[in-house]
Amino acid sequence: MITQHDKVALITGANRGIGKEIARQLCQRGYAVFVAVRDIHKGRETVEELCDQGYEAIYLELDVTDPVSIRQACGTFSQKADHLDVLVNNAAILEDQGQDITTLNTEMLERTMKTNVFGPVLVIQDFLEQLKKSTIGARIINVSSEAGSITDMETFAPAYSISKAALNATTKQFAGALRKHNIAVNAVDPGQTQTDMGGTNAPRSVEEGAETVVWLATEADLNESGKFWRDKQETVW
Numbered sequence: 001m002i003t004q005h006d007k008v009a010l011i012t013g014a015n016r017g018i019g020k021e022i023a024r025q026l027c028q029r030g031y032a033v034f035v036a037v038r039d040i041h042k043g044r045e046t047v048e049e050l051c052d053q054g055y056e057a058i059y060l061e062l063d064v065t066d067p068v069s070i071r072q073a074c075g076t077f078s079q080k081a082d083h084l085d086v087l088v089n090n091a092a093i094l095e096d097q098g099q100d101i102t103t104l105n106t107e108m109l110e111r112t113m114k115t116n117v118f119g120p121v122l123v124i125q126d127f128l129e130q131l132k133k134s135t136i137g138a139r140i141i142n143v144s145s146e147a148g149s150i151t152d153m154e155t156f157a158p159a160y161s162i163s164k165a166a167l168n169a170t171t172k173q174f175a176g177a178l179r180k181h182n183i184a185v186n187a188v189d190p191g192q193t194q195t196d197m198g199g200t201n202a203p204r205s206v207e208e209g210a211e212t213v214v215w216l217a218t219e220a221d222l223n224e225s226g227k228f229w230r231d232k233q234e235t236v237w
């Protein structure tokens with residue numbers, strides 16, 4: 001059983017890309033990391049890789065689009081740990097690059113909202129009791145995007161951009177609601193990063209993409225809440 005002596009983190013979509021790197025960096029900093037992944041094979045592979053490096057990583061089956069899966073993951077988590085210090089909502093999809101809002105298939109919009117917005121809302125709601133049991137002050141980090149910044153928004157990937165703007169609003173709502181519980185809630189733009197989503201020509205490595213999330217999860221002042229961050233600086237909504 002993982003107890004109050006341990007620092008505990010959970011990352012959704014942690015089997016590849018930025019999520020996997022966040023998991024590695026948090027393991028490196030001594031966290032017991034729950035690798036929350038929808039595919040059992042990919043999840044076990046990632047956990048094995050981290051454990052082989054001497055880290056404490058635990059597989060948790062979790063599909064963010066499935067409320068039953070989230071509830072079951074929470075039940076499994078509770079059998080293995082008695083609190084949660086850091087929750088990173090990282091899992092997301094980007095399927096509408098090159099699409100136009102005037103002709104956008106609303107099924108795609110629905111799918112994107114379900115993964116990128118409703119998923120994080122349900123994950124936070126279900127894991128809230130565990131976050132409240134943190135004795136060091138819990139932190140929730142929602143991995144957003146520059147695409148979700150309304151200030152600069154134009155026509156890029158409408159479903160994805162709308163979903164990330166909604167995730168930013170979700171961040172503000174939870175930050176307000178959870179302030180009295182000493183739980184910090186922030187959104188991060190990791191920048192264009194070399195992953196399956198970002199592509200091989202993206203300027204940032206996964207180490208750089210994960211950096212601000214890990215900083216908010218471990219070092220940033222707990223009073224910093226309800227903000228949108230990029231490169232450890234507040235950025236425009």
Ligand SMILES: NC(=O)c1ccc[n+]([C@@H]2O[C@H](COP(=O)([O-])OP(=O)(O)OC[C@H]3O[C@@H](n4cnc5c(N)ncnc54)[C@H](OP(=O)(O)O)[C@@H]3O)[C@@H](O)[C@H]2O)c1
Pocket residue numbers: 012013014015016017018019036037038039042062063064065089090091092093115143144145146189190191192193194195196197198199202
């Ligand atoms: N890369 C960039 O340039 C960039 C820029 C700005 C923001 N971001 C944000 O950074 C985060 C990570 O992006 P990335 O580039 O690492 O993306 P990625 O390489 O495409 O990885 C996405 C991850 O999300 C998981 N996922 C998708 N749907 C899921 C579901 N229903 N349930 C559970 N997991 C699910 C995927 O799992 P499977 O392997 O099972 O598909 C995968 O592990 C995302 O929130 C993204 O929007 C990325």
